[in-house]
Amino acid sequence: MSPSASTLPGDWIGIALLLLGCAFYGAGTAGLLRFPDVYSRLHALTKADNQGLLLVCAGLAVLARSWRVAALLGVIWLLGLMAAAVSAHLIARHARHSGSRRTSSEERP
Template structure:
């Protein structure tokens, strides 16, 4: 295996791990705002690493530009959707929870 193939493999695996970290953050973080942050940041970085890992395998400039355009569009959509969710959560006055704080079955915080 060449050095380029090792680099591609490392980038692809790192990107997949970033997606995993974002998914874990979605489950583990205590409130809506920190969950949005985990998903948007980790997923954008994960996709960026995957795109960078795929670029050396593309044999034309048009494919490379398409990959970069997809990454740009996903980053814009992720930022926009994250802001929309945060604005709606703020408008509905979704409470912030502290780490370790649990929710009672009645829907109130401890």
């Protein structure tokens, strides 16, 4: 089965959402690699990647055309959000307790 034969107009919305989600993931990863300190990296990772996850889940839900799958993807997104929130919180707390400083804008190269 070739994918183009069964592509419906609605699928393009799903594909667009998927691509947009990937762009957010790319931005989050770029932030993780390029930002100067732990806190801004976490910021990039949690904020952009959670948005990416939402868009990917939404895209997959549109492509699946099933309320059951959409509900499951919603649960996945919620659990992903919770995991991200708690782990980011713990990493940031640990970083603060062990004395990692925020890099101010003047110090940035």
